[in-house]
Amino acid sequence: MTALDNLLLLALLTVLLLLAGRRLSSLGWYLTILFGAQFAGLLMMGALGYGAPPVPSSLHIGVMGQVMQWRFDALSWLFALITVGAGLTSSWYLAGDWGRHYRQRGGNLWLLQLALAVNVFSMLLLLASGDLLSLFIGWELVSWSAFLLMALNGADAMRAALRYITYAMAGAMAMMAGLGLVLHTAGSLQYADLAAAVPTLSSPQLWGLILLFGMGFGVKMGLLPLHLWQARAYSETPGPGASFLGAVSTRMGLWGLILVLVQLVGLVPIADLAIPYTFLDARELLMWVAALTIILPTYTALRQNDARMLLAWHGIGQGGYMLLGVLMGDAMGSAGGLMHAFNYATYQAPLFMAVYAVRYRTGTSDLNRLGGLVTRMPLSFLVMLVGIIGLAGLPPMNGFVSKWLIYRGLINDGQPLLFIAAVVGTFGTILSVYKLIHNTFLGQLRLEHVEVREAPWSMTVPMLLLSAVVFVTGYLPGLVLDWVAAAQQAVGLPVLVHTLGGVESPLGSLDMIWVSSLMFAGFGIGALLFYAGGNRSKAVHQLDNYAGGHFLSADVRYQYSDHFYAGLMRHIGPLYRNSFQWLEGALGTTVETLGAAMRAFYRQHHPAIYLLAVTTAGLIWVIL
């Protein structure tokens, strides 16, 4: 029994206990404890994060001449850490009042908890896969367990989940074709055989491999143009489920892309694939896909009026940064990409939790129906503040460090347009997250929310915990960069030389310990100037406000929330054309038409003759 066996068994045990323990009264807490145990099990393998050799599983299965095996390397470990961490905090969040509330409103809490456990188990299994066959099986498990989580919440959720599974199945088909291609060219589904066969592949074969696996994993990751399912599906998932899916589920696609494109195929052969009649090669093409994945979803998020949709769209956009960073293939950029996966999970989960805390208390996450909640839910405000600073990538939170590495990598790489694209995405994020926090927590408190209280501790504690992680790993990025460096080593990327505070390099250094400390020192001096200088202030009622001499009253809203960036939208609004929606619709209609035609063909005109023809043709093929 290796440490990996223990972990996987524990995850399986969690699922089994949930299956058996439907009637247990405080199942949520047991689930949290079991996730905690899984987290501990993961920490037992902590040496992986510091460059230890991969941990194998003792389980091997032979199928049709292929050996299926499982192992954990530093990359898997990093992603598993995110997965179990997200599972732990999400289950903690739902263990107390949120779960009770969910059940009272008619939700099936048990199924939600089960789906969470199944998701974590299948993701761990996927991350542990040691060859392409076990990878594919893990992939399917992950796809379907995510479907289970998405489909829980009524008809809208079901529609969104069905849309997801359609995409996921298309992706799975692509991946299966990719698997066939690998089997055909490399003769086996072992990682090592594929890696060895890459130099012998012709360029159409390599293109096929990249596109097929790119599509398979890209669906999960929400890469353009395969992203349409994601925002709706995630935002319809019940609270902790959304925070779990938002934080980590998508990152499985990233993991797969890193595994196949970086570790097995390698970035050099990909960069050698030139696209005729353009200046681009396959790597740059993928980087541009990543850049578009940053920009378009981020600016779609800017237009959302539902906090959940806004966050979910940002989730798609942030995935672009990770892929962009990893594809750069240098030490800084790829470290930034990998680190961003970790950082993103640490702030996306609490952001979703904060939004659901507001929803729990007020019953809505519509950004036009909230406002002024900071006096009522200060802790949730704090969590959201830390989260949005991370999401926007501003110092001193961890999101800044990973984005800094990506920017720095793009400059080193000499990619001005991609650099501009990445920064444009960041600015869009700043605009949109300010709208999020302003419309939820700032501005005028609505009359109906005067009695609202802070969310219960069972919900605020995991949120605050994750916020603390966001801050600490921003202050001491070296903690995470150690793991990232180990992962870089594991997949064969150049390893980032780093310090506890960041990076030291003649190209430009970053020392977050100094930067953050000085920022807080600056705030300290600012506070001294503010509180010591001048008379003490008196708080006034929100209706004691400038309105050009108008007398304000509580029943008339005095708040700016709808169409928040009106001036900007007057300029860029016409650019929103829903082209991808149109494309998806067109594709759907084409398939439907074809299906109808085939059906008509098959049903109405002499089916017997067709059957006979097909049978004869088959017979001839067999005989010859």
Added chain:
Amino acid sequence: MSIGTLALELLLMPLVAFVVGLAMVLMLRRIGARIQRRVGPPLLQPLYDVVKLYGKQTQISHGIVHDIGIVMAVGGYIAAETLLPVPGMDGIAAKGGLITLVYVLMVPMLGLALGVGQCANPNGSIGISRALTAMLAYDIPFVIVVFGISWHYGTTDLTRIIALQQAAGPAGWGAAEMPLLAIAGLIALHASLGKQPFEIYVAPAEIATGPMVEMGGKYLGGLFVMQCFQLYTASVLYTTLFLGGGENWILFLLKIFAVVAIPMTLAYLFPRYRTEDLVRLLWKWPVLIGLVGLALVMR
């Protein structure tokens, strides 16, 4: 460098920034006055304003975030000044660099935005929404400049950028080697100062000074201090990137005052743009000039 010297530098840099910033505010009000054929305010007017505002008897707060917003706005700039090298003092410039500075400078903006948000005044919220839109508009040419500079000098370390320029003399200054980027940068700088014709988020006649609408007493005083820092930071950054930083204090002050004076002289000649026109203008001309400049730098 000993800890004592460093601590002294970290204290002096924001202080110098504040004093120079006050002088810049005076200069810009004087320029405005002269263009309108007025006398303009006396020498210490910016100081009088700040002292008066801090000395107000009643101070009106809209809640703790309102207070913290002002603290962040002033404190963020105080921190940012230590990342900006000036003659004889580098502070922690080597530990942050250009990209870090650009992002640290957004923290005071965010603080202000939060503080204004809690004021529960839609004029303020509209002001912030416009300010962020303006930021999106002027920062795109600005990041083109940032990229060009980092590529040209091969580093984002501001002290090294200055050293490289000073070693090459005025012919090796960024403005001489990358004139198109320098022009794009100047337009972006002008817009970032939020003065006419780019003052969409203040717009007194439209949205009652936007973010400042509910600010009085030391809150407004904090914003006045922030404006001093803002003028100083923008001009020093531009001087560092394009005018070879400061060889000594006299030349340094000459350069940074000149950098503020140019856009301010233009500013009072123009009326205000509308938001979308501002975005259109800044995404068209400086971006175009910047991209051409970038292509020339990277050729």
Added chain:
Amino acid sequence: MKELDVRIETPEQRPRSNPLARVFDELVRFCRSRSMFMLHYCTGCGAIELPPAMTSRFDMERLGIQPMVTPRQADILLITGYVSIKTLKRVILTYEQMSAPKYVIGICSCTVNGGMYWQSYATAKRLDQYLPVDLYIAGCMPRPEAVITGMRELMAKIRDGRADSWQDYYRRYDWYLGNQQHLFGDDWQTPTDVIGEAEHYRLTGPETLGEHTALLQQHQKPLEPLKLQL
């Protein structure tokens, strides 16, 4: 209605431990006098005389006087003409939203005694019955020179510490409120919690509370600030 009491009360002398307190007070008073942000409530024709006072001909900015937009930012409230009853409500709201020390200047005869609107049923005749006026600049209309002379007078008053009629509003709030109620009716209420402010800054006097404030408190909609709740 009581007659206007022109006696200005001396500010409460709190013990100051700081030996530099006097110097400091002196400095702040000087800066106050040299930096006056004005909010001009252009109620009447007097407003037309302000642009020349501000622009290149007379240039108020050389005295440190600037126009401001909202009451929060302003030090001086300029009432430039007759105040109709409907306007007066807004003027009072605006005045109360300003942060102290704040000064009111009545420009034109109309603010002194109603001027040519003396016979109007809809016009408040004497501004100083509703707000503590620091300075009147009489005339119909006063020329910019007169406005600037008035401003200079106010500057001198501020520097000497004589311009403290804003304290009078807190100390004798009951009297001002009574006059306001007489004009606007018993259910008159502004959004600003003047009594709370007076208590917060220890500006209460013997006549801060009285029969009129009692009447106000009977029907007042609560205006406590929204407290941070954990």
